[in-house]
Amino acid sequence: MRIVVVTATGDVSVPPVAQHFTSDTELVVVDPARTFDGQSLSFRLTETGPAVVSHCGTELADVHGVWYRKPLVLRAPSLPVPADYQEYALNGWEALTRCLMSQFPDAVWVSDYFAIQRSQCKARQLALAKSIGFSVPDTLMTSDPRQAREFVQRLGTCVVKPLAARSPKGSVLYTTRITAGRPLNFDGLIADPVIFQACLEPARELRVTVVGDEVFAAEVGGGEEAFPGVDVRDWRANAGQGTFWARETSMPDQLQAHCVKFLQASGLNFGAFDFIEDHNGKYWFLECNPNGQWLFIEDTTGMPISAAIAGMLTRRTLANHTTSEQP
């Protein structure tokens, strides 16, 4: 059998999963950006036969599992074509790459590409989480300075985090606590819509990785982040400060069941959830990263997440690729 992984060359998350494959399993890493190095990608249809996908001239048959990981997102200026053709070439490359995402309908996808795209919408996530029974903090996503001012004024203290997945050049943005008394550039929201959310005081912060119906719960944390003038409330900052820690933990059965239900309702086979447990023992849903990072949790806690992903990719019986086509 074949397992196809769509990702950037050198992705360190691939070998830990591949080591669990049996000797009759062929791993094929498709790095769409390498088409510019001549690693070709083709789709062929005939009047009578099934669709055929080939990579570097080899037909990809007997594909049991497809893992959509973290391929490079190319930008037009980086393409090795004349400047007048860069946007054109990028558009063609994107169209070809997108074709890959609707192939292999009988394979297990971790996860369906289009389900990942849909699930990255925070508004959709929070509404779904609430409907399933998770507790969700008061949240405002907006480009409206007036609504933002009112939200912050009403709560007194809240956290703010960017909607953009990419950071500005030369700097990073974390979830940050703000107070109503602090002068802030609310007019800047028209060019920078963000998420405002009630500030929770955590007794524990949880990173919960779910693969199918297997739940791997970790408590995460670190020391106080020290950034002058910026009250960071984000455990990712602890990694850069060298104080990050993670350890295996337990969580209520009902919360685990809700996580699995959330994935099923989203058409996902994988999710990396972030929760806060407050000092009253109440668990708050913050977000689900539909294609989130997990290897650092396995490396730190020893929980067998890579084995679970490998197991899912090689079990055809779990096939549920929806090919739903559009985010």
Next chain:
Amino acid sequence: MQQIVPFMAALAIPADAVVAEIASCPAAAAFSRTTIDVKTTDNEGSDD
């Protein structure tokens, strides 16, 4: 058109301020090794 200063600009942290010495912290090293560095690469998604 007049340039707009983004809301989050006042809350941005210089990238070099968050890259401290992490060799003595195995969990932090694991995080840095296994997640996508959003400051230097352009992979799908982020370090979430």
